[in-house]
Amino acid sequence: MTFEELLSSNKGRIIRLCRIYAYSREDQEDLFQEIAYQIWRSMENFRAEAKMETFLYRIALNTSLLYKSKQKKKPPSADLDKVSEPKFEIGIEEKIDKDGRLSWLYHAIKDLKPIEQTLILLYLEEMSYEEISEITGLKVNHVGVKLNRIKKKLSNKVRK
Template identity: 45%
Template sequence: MEEARFLELIQTFQPMLYKISRIYRKSREDQEDLLQEIIYQLWKSHRSFNGSAQVGTWIYRVALNTALADFRKKRPPVQYPDQLPDMGTSQEEEDNREARLINALQQLPDGDKTIIMLYMESLSYKEIAAITGISENNVGVKLNRIKSKLQNILSNGTE
């Protein structure tokens, strides 16, 4: 894969890479560090990409494996707010919803974060199964359980 193609792929998948960094890291600085580490790992391994999987699947695998490895190494103590801020204007409301969702996603176990994030990226069960190494049926079962967990977290603040 040539350098120009690599840069094009990073540009194409940048929103997804950013979402991964937001879910696995809390502070802006840590998110940026993780994003850089993911891109570095993609660069290191791009020459060995042999096309046995789709490019998107390969990028997801490298990004998620890097996030999980990095997260385990640098796991900071997590402190969640006791109360969510009051809803305000339309933009504030949208920002608060996004912040609540990110906060809820951060409370999920690593495997659940991976599956729901891929689902939120509109990947099919088949694609999620290929990336995670579980069966399509298991993806469906796990997604239903994860959605229930998220509803509980968003409603009650806890799993």
């Protein structure tokens, strides 16, 4: 599989990740480019015994977390050309998000703690507990327990 094919088949996944870790559309595009670059650079380190998607997602996630930590350190004045109030642009297709639940979910995930964000993102991408464990470094049992807690937390938010 070539780099372009690999990125193309995982593009949706990376975009969803960018939406969580970057606020404005411009930042999301920047992060997407950065992830693409990091994946391209890391491809030679890929070991055949690992699953390509897991490998790719781990790079994408690490790049996103690093990006977010850099954004936090960034003094506001260095970003004068951007809006002072971060605006979350998700642009989810209306046909999918009929009841606004998905839009709500994006916002709710942003309010979670970083590790919780990571876990629920991986869960929503339908990754197995083993894959989540491999990406996050948490034990498989721990992943299950934590995910249940996060799901409960989000369900409670919906009720409110």
